[in-house]
Every structure is written in C-alpha cells, then in structure tokens.
Amino acid sequence: MEKSSADKYRELAVSTVIVLFSLMIALILGAFLFAVAGANPLRAYGVMLAQPLSGMFGLTEMMVRAAPLMLVGLGIAIAFRSGILNIGGEGQIMLGVVFGTAVGLALPNLPKPLLIAAVFLAAFVGGGLWGGIAGWMRAYLNVNEILSTVMLNYIAVQVYQYLLRGPMIDPNEVAYGTGVPQTALLSENARLIRYIQGFRLHSGLLIAIALAVVVFLFLWKTTVGYRMRAVGAEPKAATYAGMNVKHNLVLAMVLSGGFAGMAGAIEVMGVHHRAMESISAGYGFSGIVVALFGGLHPLGIVPSSMVFGLLIVGADMMQRAVDVPASIILAIQGLIIVAIVSSNLFLKNPKMRDKVFSLLGGRKIAERDPEGGRT
Amino acid sequence: MILEVVIGVIVGGIPLSASLLFASLGEMFGQRSGVFNLGTEGIMMLSAFVGFYLVYLFGSPVLGIVAAMAVGGLMGLLMALVSVTFKAEQGISGIGLYMFGWGVSGTLFRVYVGGVTNIDGIGRIAVPVLKDIPVLGPILFNQNPLVYLAFLLVPVSSYVLFKTPWGLKVRAVGTTPQAADTLGVNVQRIRYQCVTLGGVMSGLAGAYLSIGQAQMFADNLTAGRGFIAVALVYFGRWKPSGVMWGALLFSMAHALQRSIQVYGIEFPYEIAVATPYLMVILVLALTYKERNVGPLALGKPYNREFRG
Numbered sequence: 117m118e119k120s121s122a123d124k125y126r127e128l129a130v131s132t133v134i135v136l137f138s139l140m141i142a143l144i145l146g147a148f149l150f151a152v153a154g155a156n157p158l159r160a161y162g163v164m165l166a167q168p169l170s171g172m173f174g175l176t177e178m179m180v181r182a183a184p185l186m187l188v189g190l191g192i193a194i195a196f197r198s199g200i201l202n203i204g205g206e207g208q209i210m211l212g213v214v215f216g217t218a219v220g221l222a223l224p225n226l227p228k229p230l231l232i233a234a235v236f237l238a239a240f241v242g243g244g245l246w247g248g249i250a251g252w253m254r255a256y257l258n259v260n261e262i263l264s265t266v267m268l269n270y271i272a273v274q275v276y277q278y279l280l281r282g283p284m285i286d287p288n289e290v291a292y293g294t295g296v297p298q299t300a301l302l303s304e305n306a307r308l309i310r311y312i313q314g315f316r317l318h319s320g321l322l323i324a325i326a327l328a329v330v331v332f333l334f335l336w337k338t339t340v341g342y343r344m345r346a347v348g349a350e351p352k353a354a355t356y357a358g359m360n361v362k363h364n365l366v367l368a369m370v371l372s373g374g375f376a377g378m379a380g381a382i383e384v385m386g387v388h389h390r391a392m393e394s395i396s397a398g399y400g401f402s403g404i405v406v407a408l409f410g411g412l413h414p415l416g417i418v419p420s421s422m423v424f425g426l427l428i429v430g431a432d433m434m435q436r437a438v439d440v441p442a443s444i445i446l447a448i449q450g451l452i453i454v455a456i457v458s459s460n461l462f463l464k465n466p467k468m469r470d471k472v473f474s475l476l477g478g479r480k481i482a483e484r485d486p487e488g489g490r491t
Numbered sequence: 492m493i494l495e496v497v498i499g500v501i502v503g504g505i506p507l508s509a510s511l512l513f514a515s516l517g518e519m520f521g522q523r524s525g526v527f528n529l530g531t532e533g534i535m536m537l538s539a540f541v542g543f544y545l546v547y548l549f550g551s552p553v554l555g556i557v558a559a560m561a562v563g564g565l566m567g568l569l570m571a572l573v574s575v576t577f578k579a580e581q582g583i584s585g586i587g588l589y590m591f592g593w594g595v596s597g598t599l600f601r602v603y604v605g606g607v608t609n610i611d612g613i614g615r616i617a618v619p620v621l622k623d624i625p626v627l628g629p630i631l632f633n634q635n636p637l638v639y640l641a642f643l644l645v646p647v648s649s650y651v652l653f654k655t656p657w658g659l660k661v662r663a664v665g666t667t668p669q670a671a672d673t674l675g676v677n678v679q680r681i682r683y684q685c686v687t688l689g690g691v692m693s694g695l696a697g698a699y700l701s702i703g704q705a706q707m708f709a710d711n712l713t714a715g716r717g718f719i720a721v722a723l724v725y726f727g728r729w730k731p732s733g734v735m736w737g738a739l740l741f742s743m744a745h746a747l748q749r750s751i752q753v754y755g756i757e758f759p760y761e762i763a764v765a766t767p768y769l770m771v772i773l774v775l776a777l778t779y780k781e782r783n784v785g786p787l788a789l790g791k792p793y794n795r796e797f798r799g
Binding site for chain 2: 449
C-alpha cells in the first residue's frame with residue numbers, strides 16, 4: 117500500500133521522537149552506572165558529549181569511527197529488513213580484514229584506485245562468506261542465525277589470531293624476534309587519502325556515505341531489493357507471490373557480511389595500514405545499535421553512525437577525564453538497544469502512534485493502516 | 492595414554508558442565524513458556540562479577556551466590572518486562588542485555604578490583620563412602636557441591652515441567668497461548684515467572700563460574716558459555732535430560748581441548764580453542780530435522796487483542 121506523504125511525515129516524526137526518547141531513557145539509566153562506578157554522571161556525560169565536538173581532533177576522530185560503524189550498520193539494516201538478524205558483524209569484520217589485507221599485500225604495485233577497489237572487493241568476499249554461512253544454515257538447515265553468527269564470531273577471533281601469529285605475521289616481527297601479532301604494512305597504493313595533516317580523517321567516510329546511497333537505491337528502487345524487504349516483512353505472503361525466501365535469506369546475509377567486511381577494509385586502508393589484533397573495537401556490536409537508532413534506514417544510519425562515533429570517541433575522552441573505563445559505553449549501548457526495541461510497542465501500534473503525534477501538536481489523521489504495517 | 496586422556500576428559504568435563512547446566516535448564520523454562528532469552532551470556536557475566544566481588548569483599552561464598560542469583564533474577568525480570576510487556580523482538584533485546592552485562596561487569600571490575608585477583612571460593616567436597624568406589628568414586632563423588640546441585644536439578648526440572656500443574660501451564664503457554672488464556676491461565680504471569688527463573692539460574696551459573704570453577708574474575712569470563720547454553724536447549728530438544736547430555740558433551744569437548752594442550756600434542760592452539768564453538772554450529776546444523784518439536788509459540792509475544 118502506498119502511503120501519502122502526510123502519513124510518511126507523521127511516521128517519521130513519531131519514530132524520531134520515540135527513538136530520541138529511548139536514547140534519553142538509556143542515558144538516564146547510564147547515569148546510575150556512572151554513579152555506581154564512582155563518577156559524577158553530569159561531568160562524565162559533559163565530557164563524553166561535548167569534548168569531541170570542541171576540537172579538530174575530536175571532530176575528525178568522530179568521523180573516523182563513523183565510517184566503519186556506517187558500513188556495519190548498513191549491512192545489519194539489510195539483514196534485519198530481510199528478516200534475518202546478523203549479530204556476527206565482529207567476525208565478518210575480521211574475515212574482511214584478513215581477505216582485504218591479503219590482497220593488499222599480494223598486489224602492492226597495482227595503481228591506487230584499482231588496488232583500493234580490489235581490497236574492498238576481497239574484504240566484501242571475506243565478510244560475505246562468513247555471513248553467508250549463517251544465512252545458508254538458516255535458510256536450508258533452519259539453524260537459528262543469532263546463535264550461528266555468535267559462534268562464528270568466537271571462531272573468527274581464533275582464526276584471526278592464528279593467522280596473525282602464524283602465516284600472515286610481518287616477516288620483520290619474526291626477523292627481529294619481537295613477535296607482535298600483526299601483518300606487514302600495506303604499500304602506499306593501498307592507503308586511503310588523508311585530508312588533514314596530522315589527523316586520521318580519511319576518504320573512507322565519503323565511500324561509506326556513497327555506499328549508504330547505493331543501499332538506499334538498492335533496497336527501495338530495485339526489484340531485488342523490494343523482494344528482500346517483502347520476504348522480511350511477510351515471508352508467507354512473499355512465498356505465495358512466488359519469491360524464493362531461502363535464496364533471499366542467503367543473499368541478505370552475504371550482503372550484510374560483505375558490508376561488515378568492507379568496514380574491516382576501511383580500518384585497514386584508512387587507519388592502521390595493516391591487520392593487527394583487536395582491530396574491530398566492537399564495531400560489530402555497535403553497528404547493531406547504529407542500525408536500530410537509524411531506523412534501519414540507510415539515510416538514518418548516516419547521522420546515526422555520527423552519533424555513535426561521537427559517543428565512542430567521547431567515551432575515550434571521558435575515561436581520561438573522570439577515570440571510568442571506556443567499556444561503560446558498551447553497557448550504555450546495550451541499554452539503548454533494549455530501550456529502542458521496547459519502544460517498538462509504541463511504533464507498531466497505530467493508536468499509540470497517533471497519541472504520540474497529537475502530543476507533538478500534530479493533527480490526528482484518520483486511521484489508514486490498521487495493521488501498523490512495516491515499510 | 493589413551494585411557495589417561497579419556498579419564499582426564501571425563502574428570503575435567505564434569506565440573507565444566509555445571510555452569511552450562513544451570514544456565515541451560517533455566518533457559519529451557521523460558522523457552523518452554525515461549526520466550527527466547529539471548530541475554531543469558533550477559534546475565535552470567537554480571538552475576539559472575541557480583542558473586543566474585545562479594546566473596547572478594549566479605550569472603551562468604553554463600554553471600555556471593557545469593558547475590559549473584561538476585562542479580563540474575565533482576566536481569567531476568569528486565570528481560571521479561573521487555574519481551575513480555577513491551578513485546579520487543581526477543582533476539583535483539585537479548586543482545587542488548589548481553590552488551591549491558593558485559594559492559595557493566597567489565598567496567599565495575601576495572602574500577603573496583605583492577606586486575607586478576609584470586610578468591611577463596613567453594614572447593615570440592617567428597618561424599619563419604621561413595622568416594623571410595625574404585626575409579627568412579629573419585630570421578631563422580633569428589634566434586635564442587637554446586638556440581639551435585641546442577642545434576643540434581645535435572646530430575647527436579649523434569650518433575651516440575653512434566654508432573655506439576657505449573658509445569659503443564661508453562662508448556663501450554665509456550666505452545667498455544669490463546670488456548671491457555673481461554674482456560675484462564677495468565678499467560679503473561681507464567682512467562683514472567685519462567686524468564687525470571689531463567690535469570691536466577693543464569694545467575695547461579697555465573698556464580699559457579701567465578702566462585703566455584705575459576706575462583707577469580709576476568710573480563711569476558713563466560714566466553715560464550717551463555718550462548719552455548721541457549722544452543723543446548725535446542726540440542727536437548729527442550730528436555731532436561733537432553734540438556735544434560737548436551738552439557739556433558741560440550742564440557743568434555745572443552746576438556747579434551749585442554750588436555751590436547753597439556754599433553755603437548757601438535758595442534759594449533761587457536762583451532763583447539765575454537766573447537767567447542769564449531770561443535771555448537773555443527774550440532775545445530777546436524778539436528779535440524781528434529782527441530783520441529785520445540786514450543787510452537789517460541790519467540791512470539793502474546794497479544795490478547797490479536798487472537799490468531
């Protein structure tokens with residue numbers, strides 16, 4: 117059913133308010149955590165939310181974090197929209213890093229644009245394979261994808277560490293006997309452009325934004341994308357309409373994992389210029405929050421990844437200022453997830469939506485969508 | 492040497508199975524009532540920390556266990572609020588709970604303890620007479636008291652689930668909530684009870700890990716055991732005995748992986764560590780044909796207004 121633009125506007129307004137409200141509740145609960153951890157919550161939040169915005173370093177770092185978050189978030193949105201939950205971002209990032217770095221190291225003399233494209237492609241394949249395993253098992257063996265992706269995360273960590281300590285280790289680390297588990301540095305041709313001298317801000321952010329537009333066009337303007345969303349919204353109806361649900365589930369997970377893999381490539385080519393331990397910094401999980409906070413929509417995920425880039429950089433600054441470990445941000449993100457999924461009760465119920473809208477000062481619109489259908 | 496390894500695996504595996512067993516039996520009640528709680532891992536982590544910390548402060552394992560169970564129950568209650576009252580997507584909310592438990596336990600551990608510290612938790616208690624049975628005695632009857640409790644809970648859970656009126660209600664609510672509702676069973680209340688019970692059991696699982704098994708705490712101590720416990724419910728086909736065999740199988744695989752390292756068998760360490768997780772995936776994949784015995788309403792919030 118096509119919706120009128122007034123309806124769309126109403127829904128957007130209501131969901132924005134509800135999501136922001138969820139964020140507020142999570143931050144208030146987080147304040148108690150700060151208090152328990154022995155810090156003044158107001159001062160902690162002050163540092164966390166304001167300090168990154170007050171200087172060049174904070175602003176650029178926020179965008180450096182936003183780029184991988186955006187890609188992981190886009191992938192997760194593709195999966196969620198197609199009716200499959202991808203919790204395996206963390207492992208898919210690592211596989212992307214492995215595949216991308218391997219190609220980057222193997223072809224150091226390829227011209228820059230070609231090499232960067234090749235690394236992205238390899239990382240997409242790596243992450244896509246890892247995600248595809250879970251998608252295939254869900255589609256054809258009915259294995260719960262949450263459990264399989266979580267298990268694949270734990271396996272990926274071990275595979276990753278094995279490769280970094282053994283086959284892929286920097287020959288110099290072996291020669292000098294230092295043995296740091298990391299690969300050799302990538303050639304200059306495999307490094308993304310950095311814009312400002314002395315800061316890490318790189319072209320990965322622009323690439324991620326461009327990909328967000330691609331995902332939007334793919335999901336909403338192509339037949340394949342429409343089918344994927346249809347399968348996610350109403351699998352039974354989609355089956356009756358002759359769509360291959362299983363095929364779409366696998367495709368969704370391959371794409372989702374592929375995007376997480378590309379987030380890994382961005383970290384390698386833009387930030388570290390090599391594969392190293394703990395390269396992902398929890399982006400696989402933060403990406404879930406980014407996707408939910410962005411309303412599972414590419415154009416919402418772009419600003420949403422900025423918000424969480426800010427929170428993550430801010431948490432590091434907060435750790436130095438008030439001496440509470442930055443890991444507290446993980447707990448706050450967990451609260452945000454819980455708050456947002458709980459608010460679905462209000463988002464999906466048309467009566468509730470109308471109530472919220474009228475509280476905002478909007479006119480009530482006659483009920484047109486009694487099922488509260490997802491778009 | 493083979494016999495040595497086999498006995499080593501059994502001796503090492505039984506104590507490892509207790510945390511899986513507690514968490515998995517608890518999760519089973521939740522799933523039987525129709526709620527899929529993926530937050531088990533987070534609940535175990537936070538309660539493992541709380542239990543550890545109280546023993547660290549006051550030296551009382553009993554206090555630690557009780558507090559861990561209370562924390563687990565509270566987090567279970569939160570999960571029930573989110574999934575039953577707010578009717579949220581259960582997979583995602585569980586992941587939120589996981590991140591919450593991980594973040595809080597890691598943060599508070601760094602703030603209040605700092606580094607790895609050992610505590611005097613609960614040791615093994617040998618059962619008089621029985622422990623003197625040759626071979627089997629030392630294996631089966633020289634365990635942590637919580638291990639005995641975990642295995643005792645298997646028949647108890649079976650009895651509660653299949654022989655009591657409450658167990659019947661739980662199964663009814665998880666299979667056909669509409670019918671149960673029609674017959675006057677309070678669907679929401681039963682689900683709240685089951686998910687909270689699951690939280691308490693996960694709390695006990697966490698306490699056993701930090702106070703009994705490891706006698707210390709470290710960030711991410713549970714290392715996926717909470718998720719494995721959820722998978723075991725599938726593996727055990729929602730039956731306490733099945734869950735028990737699953738828990739034993741996985742802990743013995745874990746013990747085997749450890750003895751591979753101890754005996755210095757040439758095998759990449761990382762691959763050995765990954766084996767139990769790989770096993771979970773394989774087992775889930777291989778048992779797919781038997782999956783249609785689960786609670787029909789699993790994962791579906793019940794809404795009185797839309798009877799289907």
